[in-house]
Amino acid sequence: MSVRHDALLAGATEVLLRQPTASLAEVAAALGVSRTTLYSRFPTRQALLVALAETALDLVEKALVEARLDDADVPGSLRRAVDLLIPLGPRAEFLLRERSLDAEPELVARYQSVDAPLEEFVARAQRAGRLRADLPAWWIVSSLFGGVGSAWEAIADGRLAPRDATALVLGTLLSGVGT
Amino acid sequence: MSVRHDALLAGATEVLLRQPTASLAEVAAALGVSRTTLYSRFPTRQALLVALAETALDLVEKALVEARLDDADVPGSLRRAVDLLIPLGPRAEFLLRERSLDAEPELVARYQSVDAPLEEFVARAQRAGRLRADLPAWWIVSSLFGGVGSAWEAIADGRLAPRDATALVLGTLLSGVGT
DNA sequence: TCAATTCTGAACAGATCTGTACAGTTACAG
DNA sequence: CTGTAACTGTACAGATCTGTTCAGAATTGA
Numbered sequence: 001m002s003v004r005h006d007a008l009l010a011g012a013t014e015v016l017l018r019q020p021t022a023s024l025a026e027v028a029a030a031l032g033v034s035r036t037t038l039y040s041r042f043p044t045r046q047a048l049l050v051a052l053a054e055t056a057l058d059l060v061e062k063a064l065v066e067a068r069l070d071d072a073d074v075p076g077s078l079r080r081a082v083d084l085l086i087p088l089g090p091r092a093e094f095l096l097r098e099r100s101l102d103a104e105p106e107l108v109a110r111y112q113s114v115d116a117p118l119e120e121f122v123a124r125a126q127r128a129g130r131l132r133a134d135l136p137a138w139w140i141v142s143s144l145f146g147g148v149g150s151a152w153e154a155i156a157d158g159r160l161a162p163r164d165a166t167a168l169v170l171g172t173l174l175s176g177v178g179t
Numbered sequence: 180m181s182v183r184h185d186a187l188l189a190g191a192t193e194v195l196l197r198q199p200t201a202s203l204a205e206v207a208a209a210l211g212v213s214r215t216t217l218y219s220r221f222p223t224r225q226a227l228l229v230a231l232a233e234t235a236l237d238l239v240e241k242a243l244v245e246a247r248l249d250d251a252d253v254p255g256s257l258r259r260a261v262d263l264l265i266p267l268g269p270r271a272e273f274l275l276r277e278r279s280l281d282a283e284p285e286l287v288a289r290y291q292s293v294d295a296p297l298e299e300f301v302a303r304a305q306r307a308g309r310l311r312a313d314l315p316a317w318w319i320v321s322s323l324f325g326g327v328g329s330a331w332e333a334i335a336d337g338r339l340a341p342r343d344a345t346a347l348v349l350g351t352l353l354s355g356v357g358t
Numbered sequence: 359t360c361a362a363t364t365c366t367g368a369a370c371a372g373a374t375c376t377g378t379a380c381a382g383t384t385a386c387a388g
Numbered sequence: 389c390t391g392t393a394a395c396t397g398t399a400c401a402g403a404t405c406t407g408t409t410c411a412g413a414a415t416t417g418a
């Protein structure tokens with residue numbers, strides 16, 4: 001096997017992220033693999049997209065586990081989570097842009113189950129008075145992911161150094177931009 | 180003219196937002212217009228996309244003008260801006276998702292010129308001590324648009340009432356989610 | 359060295375899309 | 389009522405993409 005299966009998935013994600021309408025011929029060429037090989041692994045284009053989404057969700061899920069969300073240390077937990085999410089940029093960004101994935105019920109179901117541990121953590125932190133309780137928990141989670149997304153964009157544009165991203169995202173999320 | 184030109188643009192935006200790969204035949208059908216008519220107004224598919232983007236940028240630009248950004252009233256100015264940006268959701272969201280527009284230099288140039296007045300306003304507010312000066316102005320603008328984007332998503336999902344959106348976005352942006 | 363698995367290039371049918379052309383119909387203004 | 393302008397349906401050529409098939413080449417492991 002000249003190209004490992006997961007390396008192939010990672011490469012395909014990047015190609016399709018840059019050019020979502022790329023044909024499988026273009027994807028195969030960019031990966032240095034023949035179109036036939038691609039079809040032997042993924043029977044249809046949609047199957048490839050779903051596989052890409054699955055692995056991206058796996059990565060996000062894994063990041064949230066590795067962040068070791070700890071009710072006793074809310075800022076530290078959030079810092080670890082953002083720190084682990086930042087490098088996933090290109091892999092996960094694909095999920096948000098590709099519309100045809102919304103038609104896959106099993107994927108849509110996973111979106112929520114992946115968010116769940118973080119949302120529950122936020123809700124506990126709110127009850128413990130560590131986070132504002134006058135905002136919906138889902139909104140706080142949404143804002144966190146939004147901040148991570150803005151950071152991805154800024155990094156891709158070369159405006160932001162990856163090492164600075166976490167502090168910027170968390171500093172803004174927790175304290176706001178007001179004085 | 181059975182379908183007004185700008186109504187046609189608005190409708191086309193919605194169709195293409197829901198299904199970015201829709202053919203011009205589908206777009207025309209959804210608009211109640213013949214495919215031939217569509218081609219008579221926009222010589223190519225790309226020309227249609229560019230026209231859509233132009234009008235979306237016009238709307239954002241107009242919203243920022245109408246917000247009457249006033250250095251003496253930072254929170255009020257931001258509130259007016261967000262208030263006017265929220266209803267633009269579907270129109271502007273299209274811009275962010277459609278990748279083929281990145282190949283149009285004149286559009287890319289406008290992205291920045293549209294943001295400019297807001298970014299300058301933020302920079303002045305920072306110098307006046309009304310906003311945190313330890314964050315880059317572009318990041319604050321990016322966070323504001325990110326918050327508006329999260330609100331659009333939540334509204335589309337039915338999780339958020341449009342009337343509540345502005346307070347949620349601004350409350351989070353200015354004060355953060357920490358206690 | 360040999361055998362099995364995997365990859366490759368080429369070709370194919372079917373489908374779809376774009377962009378163009380044109381003749382006929384509708385709608386509207388004067 | 390009449391003429392102009394806009395719209396419509398249809399048809400076409402060219403291009404591209406998907407998904408399949410298959411015989412041969414390359415790799416790999418034993």
